[in-house]
Amino acid sequence: MIEILEPIARVPGVRVVGLVTVDGVPIAVPGLANEGGINGHDVEALAAIATSWMDEVSRTVGSLSWDAPRRLVLRAARGTLVLLGTRGAVLIALLDSGVGPEELRLAMDGAVTRIQRTLKGMGKERDTAAQASRPDPMPALPRGAGADDEGSLQARTTTDDRHHQAGT
Numbered sequence: 001m002i003e004i005l006e007p008i009a010r011v012p013g014v015r016v017v018g019l020v021t022v023d024g025v026p027i028a029v030p031g032l033a034n035e036g037g038i039n040g041h042d043v044e045a046l047a048a049i050a051t052s053w054m055d056e057v058s059r060t061v062g063s064l065s066w067d068a069p070r071r072l073v074l075r076a077a078r079g080t081l082v083l084l085g086t087r088g089a090v091l092i093a094l095l096d097s098g099v100g101p102e103e104l105r106l107a108m109d110g111a112v113t114r115i116q117r118t119l120k121g122m123g124k125e126r127d128t129a130a131q132a133s134r135p136d137p138m139p140a141l142p143r144g145a146g147a148d149d150e151g152s153l154q155a156r157t158t159t160d161d162r163h164h165q166a167g168t
Contacts, residue, residue, distance in 0.1 A: 001028035004114050005091075008107050013099030015079065016043060018092050019115065022055070024048035027089060050092050054083050073101045084108050086116060 001019060008017045009030040018029035024047045054072055062068040074081040082101045084091040091112055093104055 001115060001118070002030050004028075004111050004118070006030045008093065008104065008111055011099075011104065011107065013096040014093060014104070015096060016046065016092070016094040018043060018047065020047040020051060020090050020092055022051055022085075022088060022090060024051040046094065047092060050081060050083055051090050054085060054090060058085075071105075075101075082108065084112055086112050089115070091115075 005017050005019060005028060008014060016029070019027045021027060024044075026043055026047050029043050053074070054069075057072055058068040068085075070085045072081075072083045072085075077097065079097050080095040080099065080101050082093040082095065082104060084093075091108055093101075093108065095101065095104070
């Protein structure tokens with residue numbers, strides 16, 4: 001997932017970009033090699049505050065609109081925070097004050113689409129592997145060497161049919 005986010009991180013004016021859970025736990029953040037953060041920013045704190053804000057706005061505005069907001073932009077004196085919500089995750093971008101959030105809209109939408117496609121493909125591979133390794137289920141009725149004997153259901157039905165036909 002890092003390779004999907006790296007092109008956004010290389011855009012001039014982007015301080016931090018990352019994918020976090022809806023609870024605020026970082027999943028993938030390019031350039032986060034140690035606990036110190038990126039460019040002096042604490043990524044975990046940024047993720048927690050940003051997702052909390054998105055949840056609060058969604059609860060407040062969601063009842064007034066058809067769908068909950070998917071994209072939120074917060075402009076401030078020192079920069080801009082852009083959040084793009086997806087199924088189960090939030091893409092976060094922290095920009096310098098001179099960069100407009102519109103400049104990253106297409107790149108962020110593309111990254112979210114690629115991430116969803118990757119996750120969907122990983123799920124299919126896992127399901128296929130699980131089905132391939134799963135043995136066939138046991139039959140409901142035991143099968144043995146005497147399946148065509150008088151005791152089997154098919155033999156009884158055939159015998160009953162012959163007696164019935166002979167009586168008429």
